[in-house]
Amino acid sequence: MNFRKLFKKKSKDKTSLSTANLKDTLGSSDDVVFSDFHIGVSGRVDMTLLYIDGMVNTNLINDFVLKPLLTVEQFTKLHKSKDVVNQIEEGRLYFASHKVVKTIDDCTQDVIMGNVAIIFDDINTAIIFDVKGYDKRSITEPSGENVLKGAKDTFIEVLRTNTAQVRRKVSTSNLRIKQLVVGRQTLTHIAIVYIEGLTNKELVDEVINRISSLDIDEVVSIGFIEEYIVDNKITAFPLIASTERTDKFCANIISGRVGVLIDGLPIGLIIPGVLNQFLQAPEDYSQNFIVSSAIRVMRFGLMFVTLLLPGLYISVITFHQEMIPTDLALAIAASEAGVPFPTFVEVMMMLIAFEILIEAGIRLPRTIGNAVSILGALVVGEAAVSAKLVSPGVVIIIALAGIATFTMPNQDLSNALRLWRFLLVIFSSIAGLVGLSVGSLLLLFHLCTIETFGVPYLIPFVSHEGTEYKDTIFRFPLYLNKYRPDELKVQNKRRQR
Amino acid sequence: MRKRLLLLIISITLGLCGCKLSTYLPRRAEIDRLEFIRIIGIDKGSKDSEDIKITMLYLPHEEESKEQSQGNSGGQAGQQANVSTMVSEGKTISEAIKKAQMESSREIFLGHVFGVIIGDEAAKEDLNKYMDFISRGIEFRLNNNMYIAKGMDAGELIMKSSQSEDFLSDIVEHFSKNYNITSTSGNKKLIELMGELDDKNKGVVIPAIALIEKKGEAPQGEAKDKEGKAVLKLDGYGIIKNGKLIDYADEDVSTGINILNNKYVSGNITITDPYGQEVNLEVIELLSEKTYRFSGDNIESVTLKIIVNSNLDEQHSREDIYTKENLEYLFMEQAEVVKKDVYGAIEFAKDNNVDVLGFGRDIFRKHPIRWEKVEAQWDSIFPNLQVDLDVKSRVVRTYDITQPNRMKGME
Numbered sequence: 001m002n003f004r005k006l007f008k009k010k011s012k013d014k015t016s017l018s019t020a021n022l023k024d025t026l027g028s029s030d031d032v033v034f035s036d037f038h039i040g041v042s043g044r045v046d047m048t049l050l051y052i053d054g055m056v057n058t059n060l061i062n063d064f065v066l067k068p069l070l071t072v073e074q075f076t077k078l079h080k081s082k083d084v085v086n087q088i089e090e091g092r093l094y095f096a097s098h099k100v101v102k103t104i105d106d107c108t109q110d111v112i113m114g115n116v117a118i119i120f121d122d123i124n125t126a127i128i129f130d131v132k133g134y135d136k137r138s139i140t141e142p143s144g145e146n147v148l149k150g151a152k153d154t155f156i157e158v159l160r161t162n163t164a165q166v167r168r169k170v171s172t173s174n175l176r177i178k179q180l181v182v183g184r185q186t187l188t189h190i191a192i193v194y195i196e197g198l199t200n201k202e203l204v205d206e207v208i209n210r211i212s213s214l215d216i217d218e219v220v221s222i223g224f225i226e227e228y229i230v231d232n233k234i235t236a237f238p239l240i241a242s243t244e245r246t247d248k249f250c251a252n253i254i255s256g257r258v259g260v261l262i263d264g265l266p267i268g269l270i271i272p273g274v275l276n277q278f279l280q281a282p283e284d285y286s287q288n289f290i291v292s293s294a295i296r297v298m299r300f301g302l303m304f305v306t307l308l309l310p311g312l313y314i315s316v317i318t319f320h321q322e323m324i325p326t327d328l329a330l331a332i333a334a335s336e337a338g339v340p341f342p343t344f345v346e347v348m349m350m351l352i353a354f355e356i357l358i359e360a361g362i363r364l365p366r367t368i369g370n371a372v373s374i375l376g377a378l379v380v381g382e383a384a385v386s387a388k389l390v391s392p393g394v395v396i397i398i399a400l401a402g403i404a405t406f407t408m409p410n411q412d413l414s415n416a417l418r419l420w421r422f423l424l425v426i427f428s429s430i431a432g433l434v435g436l437s438v439g440s441l442l443l444l445f446h447l448c449t450i451e452t453f454g455v456p457y458l459i460p461f462v463s464h465e466g467t468e469y470k471d472t473i474f475r476f477p478l479y480l481n482k483y484r485p486d487e488l489k490v491q492n493k494r495r496q497r
Numbered sequence: 498m499r500k501r502l503l504l505l506i507i508s509i510t511l512g513l514c515g516c517k518l519s520t521y522l523p524r525r526a527e528i529d530r531l532e533f534i535r536i537i538g539i540d541k542g543s544k545d546s547e548d549i550k551i552t553m554l555y556l557p558h559e560e561e562s563k564e565q566s567q568g569n570s571g572g573q574a575g576q577q578a579n580v581s582t583m584v585s586e587g588k589t590i591s592e593a594i595k596k597a598q599m600e601s602s603r604e605i606f607l608g609h610v611f612g613v614i615i616g617d618e619a620a621k622e623d624l625n626k627y628m629d630f631i632s633r634g635i636e637f638r639l640n641n642n643m644y645i646a647k648g649m650d651a652g653e654l655i656m657k658s659s660q661s662e663d664f665l666s667d668i669v670e671h672f673s674k675n676y677n678i679t680s681t682s683g684n685k686k687l688i689e690l691m692g693e694l695d696d697k698n699k700g701v702v703i704p705a706i707a708l709i710e711k712k713g714e715a716p717q718g719e720a721k722d723k724e725g726k727a728v729l730k731l732d733g734y735g736i737i738k739n740g741k742l743i744d745y746a747d748e749d750v751s752t753g754i755n756i757l758n759n760k761y762v763s764g765n766i767t768i769t770d771p772y773g774q775e776v777n778l779e780v781i782e783l784l785s786e787k788t789y790r791f792s793g794d795n796i797e798s799v800t801l802k803i804i805v806n807s808n809l810d811e812q813h814s815r816e817d818i819y820t821k822e823n824l825e826y827l828f829m830e831q832a833e834v835v836k837k838d839v840y841g842a843i844e845f846a847k848d849n850n851v852d853v854l855g856f857g858r859d860i861f862r863k864h865p866i867r868w869e870k871v872e873a874q875w876d877s878i879f880p881n882l883q884v885d886l887d888v889k890s891r892v893v894r895t896y897d898i899t900q901p902n903r904m905k906g907m908e
Contacts, residue, residue, distance in 0.1 A: 319523045321531060322608025322636060326556075329533060329609060333558055336529040343527060432523045438507055445503065 017104045017124040019048045025108055032111075039069055044079050048119040050107075050126075055114035057133025064095050065116065065129050081120035088127055097130035112187065136161065137266075142244050144411065149286035151247040159189050159263035162246075166193055166259070169250040174198065180212050186264075188219035193249075193259035193268075200256065200489040203453060207258045207271055222267055225260065229271075232450045236419045238412035239452040241273035248282045256490035272453040274487070276460065276472055279303065281409040284475050293474040300473050302404040306417050307443075309401045310347050311428035311436045313394070317343045319432025335391040344429035346390045350398040351422060353380070455487045529558065532603040535666035538651030539627045540616035542586050549619075549627070551593045552652035553583045553605070554665055582659060584652060590630040607636040612669040613687070614644045614706065616651040620735060620742035625694065632691050639688040642673045645735035647705040647745055654708050657727045665729070669706075672731045676704065677762035680755050680780075681748035682731045698875050699858050700738055700851035702754060705745055707732035738851040746845055746853075753842025756803065756835065757785050757854045766807060768830035771823055774814035778807035778831055778892060785839075787859050794870040798883035799856060805835050808894045812901055819899045824892055832890035839886060847880045856882070 015021070019034060026032045035049040047069075051061065069075050069084075074092055078084050087093070089100060101107045101117075107126045111117050114132035119125075139161075141152045155162045163177050174196040182188050190211060194204050210229040219225060222242055230239040243249050249268040253259050260269040270277075279299055284292040316323050317332060324332070339346065357376040364372060377399075384390045401421065408414040420443055427439030450457035460468030468486060470476040482497075484490045534553045542548025583601065587593030598605050613631055615624065631637055646654040658665045676684045682704045693701045711728050733751040736744045746754060755761040761783040770776045786802045809827075812818060818827065846853050857875055861868040871878055 317528045318525055321526070321528050321606060322638060326533060326535070326609045326611070329528065330556055330558070333529045333531065333533075336527065337558060339529075430522065432525075434523060441506060442503070445506075449499070 015104055017102060017107055017119065017126055018121045019050075019119050020121075021104050022050060022107065022111075022119065025104060026111075037066070037070070039078060039084060040076050045081050045084055046121065047081070047084075048121065049116065050111055050119055051116040051131070052111060052114065055134045056116050056131045060131040060133065061116050061129070065093070065118070065131070068093055069118075081123050081125070085120060085123070085125055085127060095129055099128050101126050101128055109181075109187070113189075132160075139165075145243060145245050145248070145282070145409075147245070147283050147286070150282055151245070153246050154244045155246060155249070155261070155266040155268055157264050157266050159191055159261055162261045162266075162268070163191055163193070165246045166250055166253070166261075169246060170195070170253060175253075178208060180208070182211060182214050182216070182225070183219045184215070184217050186218040186220060189263040190219070190225070191261040191263075193253055193261060195253060195256075198256055198490055198492045199253075199258060200491065203271070203488070204258055206453060207260070211260070219262060220264070222262065222265060222269060225262060226269065231452055235446065235450055236416035237275070237447070237450065237457065238278060238410065238416065239273055239450065239457070241270040241277055241410070242267050242412070243270065244268075245282060251282070251285075255495075256484045256488040272455045272488075274452065274455055274457055274459050275413075275447065276458075278410040278413040279408070280471070285478065289475050289477045293476075296473055296475055299407055299409070302407045303417065305404040306401055306408070306414075307421055307424060308436065308440070309397055309404070310351060310421060311424040311439070312433075313397045314343050314347055314425060314428040315432040315436050317393075318429070332391075332393050335393050338388045339391050340388070341390075343391075343394065344425070346394045347398065347425055348422075350390055350394055351425065354398055354402050355418070459487045460485075526604050526606070530603055531606040532601055533609045534605060534607055535609060536612050536614065536655060536669060537607075537610055538614045538616065538646070538655045539590065539619055540650040540652050541618050541622060544586075548586050548588060549590055549593055550584065550586045550650075550652055551590060551597070552655045553585075553594075553597065554655050554659065555581055555583070556664075556666075557581045558603075582655060590627065607634060608638065610637060610641055611666050612642040612644060612673070614646050614651040614654060615703075616646050616654075617648050617742070618650065620645050620703075620737070623740055624737055624742065625740040628691070628694065631687060637687065639686070639691075641687040642669060643685045643687055643690050643703055644669070644672075644706045645703045645742060647707040647732050647735065649708060654706065654729075657708055658729050668729050672704070672706070672729075676731060677760075678764075679748075680761045680764040680783075681752050682733055683751070683755060683760055694737075694740060696858065697739075698852060698861075698872065699855070700736060700846065700849075700853035702734035702736055702746070702751075702853050705732050705735045706730070734853075736849060736851055736853060738849065743851065744845075744849055746842075749838050750841050750845045753838040753840070753845075754853055756783055756839055757787075757801065757842060759785055766805075766831055766834045768827065768834060770812060770814055770816070770818045771826050772814045772816050772818075774812065774816075776809065776813070776818065776827065777811040778827070779810045780805060780807045781893065782806040783835070787856065789860055789864065791864070791867060794867055796860070796867070796871055796878060796882065798885055800885045800887065801839065803835060803839065803886070803888045805831060805888060805890050806893050807831060807891070808896060809892050810896060815901050817900045819895060827892050828890040831892070832888040835888050835890065836886055839888075843884050847882075850876060850880050852879050 019036075023034065031053040033049070033051055033053050037047055037049065039045040039047065049061070049066070074087060075084060078087065085100060088095075088098065101110065102125055107117050107119070107128070110128045114134055115128045116131045117126045117128050120127075136158045137156050139153050139156055142154045153165060155165070166177075167175065172195060176192075176194055176196045178192040180190045180192065182190050192204070192208055192211070207229070211225065214225070214228055216224060216228070226240050226242075227233065232239065241252070244267050246268075249259055249270065252270040258271045260271065262269075279296070281299075284296065287295075317336075321329055336343070341349070353376070357373060360372045360376070361370075381395055381399075385392050385395055405414050405418060408417065424436060424439040424443075427435035429435070431438070447458050448456075448462065456462050460472060470481050479496070482495055483493050484495050486493075532555050534555045536554040538552035538554075540550040540552070542550050583597045583605075585593040585597035585600070587596055594605060594607075615627060619627060631641070655665060658668070672682075673684050676682050683702065685703050690701065690703065693699055707730050709728050709730050732745075733748050734746040734754060735742050736746055752761070752764070761780070764780045764783075766778045766780060768776055768778065783805045784803070788800045788802070790797045790800070809819075816823075818824070842854065852858075852875070856879065857868075857872075860871070
């Protein structure tokens with residue numbers, strides 16, 4: 001986002017850096033503070049202090065900017081604005097973070113970001129001091145990505161804090177953080193994080209190009225970036241991974257992926273995101289590799305349970321009753337007796353009820369959310385079975401599929417699976433296992449067509465060079481995992497000796 | 498291009514399901530509207546012998562079962578609280594089933610049929626006639642168990658056995674799983690039978706089920722039941738030749754057939770020890786191997802090498818029979834019992850001129866070129882085939898003790 005575009009309609013005299021022009025630009029907002037003062041015993045140098053109330057630390061301004069300027073002899077004896085600027089530039093003010101700006105655009109941008117500007121109208125110059133002091137949330141434990149054995153810190157809403165956290169974890173001097181501004185109205189700062197000499201340069205350039213070419217009003221959630229920059233927009237599956245955990249973010253950066261941090265959002269984006277990645281949890285690497293592998297196998301299995309179980313139940317119960325043992329068939333037939341709806345309707349009703357419960361649980365406060373779960377699962381479920389609205393078999397199947405959904409480490413993947421589950425249920429209700437097979441083929445076809453930043457979505461299952469399976473369904477010991485993922489085309493492929 | 502590919506995939510998938518255009522979609526039926534048939538009996542028609550009579554035994558649904566147990570069993574065929582039957586006749590099995598369907602409140606479903614029992618008369622007439630529907634029907638499982646009702650109609654067997662407290666399908670299931678405890682009969686899956694019936698040189702055996710009226714002491718090897726009750730028993734084999742039932746093999750002959758076909762899994766051999774007391778040997782291994790001697794392209798004889806190993810699990814005498822001399826005696830006695838069964842089976846097969854011993858099939862596998870020469874004359878060769886028998890018999894273990902209780906005390 002070129003900041004100058006915002007002001008291109010202004011005439012030349014209107015673009016010169018002066019208090020009057022700044023007042024015009026920033027308008028009559030009550031939180032914008034213009035304060036005039038003078039240096040020297042006779043007040044020969046005029047200056048204007050400009051900042052936005054609430055975004056600056058006024059103590060810093062008072063103690064480290066105003067007080068020295070107005071009381072230290074070095075400044076009070078000066079007669080010209082130019083001399084004052086020179087003195088400050090030479091570091092006589094003992095304030096580390098300051099810079100001189102000559103244009104109204106730069107000045108405005110810095111002030112909006114929470115800095116203070118001292119404007120010298122006579123020489124059309126301003127000095128910017130970094131005195132940001134707005135309130136921010138402290139670093140807390142992850143709320144959506146719980147972990148037992150692992151770092152507990154998460155991203156917060158302040159970009160600089162987030163980049164600092166990344167710096168702390170990835171201390172290499174090659175870590176690069178490129179900052180862009182996106183959003184006509186929000187002017188959101190976005191940081192592109194990668195490791196120079198490791199990450200594929202083309203990937204970095206592509207990410208920077210796509211983000212910098214965005215010409216949108218606002219960036220108030222990750223969708224405003226994610227949806228605009230992905231290749232395949234017509235899919236429910238996530239193509240960019242997101243995380244609130246700094247360790248996960250950093251691990252991906254080190255693997256050769258590109259990270260994106262957005263000011264105002266406590267979430268980091270990881271580019272590109274492939275299916276295998278969404279089935280990996282950070283804790284997989286904290287546990288014994290055998291245990292992790294067993295959990296991974298179960299997780300992959302549960303993905304299919306989530307996706308296929310309701311459809312399979314409909315297929316077997318409505319079309320292929322010969323597939324199940326006789327005793328089970330009789331037990332299910334007994335449980336279905338008296339239920340007025342076809343199995344398909346029962347399953348759909350329960351799936352929708354399940355979605356309602358999830359939505360209610362998310363939207364309501366946590367304490368009430370738990371009550372809704374209990375009310376929905378126990379009371380309504382039990383009542384529905386007793387009233388013969390649904391059969392116990394359907395309740396069990398939907399509960400199993402629902403619980404399996406929650407084992408997915410990534411919520412976006414879980415959402416996509418839940419959506420496709422509905423489609424597969426419809427396919428199954430039309431043609432049983434044939435329908436389920438057709439639906440599954442369509443899903444596979446769809447997944448095979450997806451690419452994200454030039455990487456096939458199903459990698460490494462669709463194309464590989466042999467080493468990639470070490471971190472897929474099974475998690476091989478870390479000492480065997482010597483290379484970074486092939487698909488990322490990293491500059492330094494070897495991860496360890 | 499993608500859309501075309503997608504349509505192609507869908508078309509192929511639907512096309513492979515084997516249905517007509519108008520019936521692409523599989524049959525839909527809610528599970529609680531199905532009548533799960535467990536056993537089907539097939540007989541000749543009761544009025545017209547050209548007709549086919551089917552007797553279907555099914556498990557009633559829970560609510561029906563409750564009604565029946567409360568004494569409300571209605572309709573033609575309610576027998577017990579937990580069992581029901583349907584009887585129907587038609588020119589074909591399919592027609593008979595459709596007629597039965599018209600009288601049923603639920604859809605007849607054959608996907609859970611566990612056993613098919615062919616009546617004696619029907620099997621004697623032509624087994625292939627009845628097999629076609631069973632083999633062709635998409636609902637039937639290919640692992641259905643096939644039986645012949647020994648000396649009676651299948652329908653009669655089903656109806657009489659339905660009066661028992663045990664559900665017929667449970668009994669048949671028990672037969673299918675435990676036939677090898679004594680190895681006096683066997684188990685025949687539909688898919689096996691389909692293959693065997695296609696083999697013109699192989700005699701086919703189908704396990705026979707007999708219904709025995711119990712009025713007193715139960716015969717050896719059978720569970721006791723209440724007096725006067727009909728009890729089902731797996732009773733040897735029905736012998737099929739050219740698709741027709743020609744005879745029944747009793748338990749000894751059936752044992753011999755099992756030995757020669759290497760289907761003898763376990764069983765008991767009861768002999769007498771040198772002191773004239775009973776000894777029971779539990780067979781742990783009984784294998785046979787056939788070797789053929791040819792003269793040119795003509796087969797001269799078959800040599801059967803049989804190995805029988807057993808454990809001594811019961812003796813009635815108080816003597817130590819686990820000595821070299823006594824053991825050799827036991828080996829010999831055991832071999833004699835095996836020889837008797839095998840010779841009985843060979844004699845039975847030759848008398849009926851039906852190769853249920855697997856000689857023809859074995860020659861085909863081991864000497865396929867020579868088999869081509871003898872195949873046409875196999876019917877005349879088989880009854881006159883010289884069979885030599887060599888039995889290697891051993892008693893391997895005696896379990897926890899080698900000498901009987903009180904033997905030492907008596908010394």
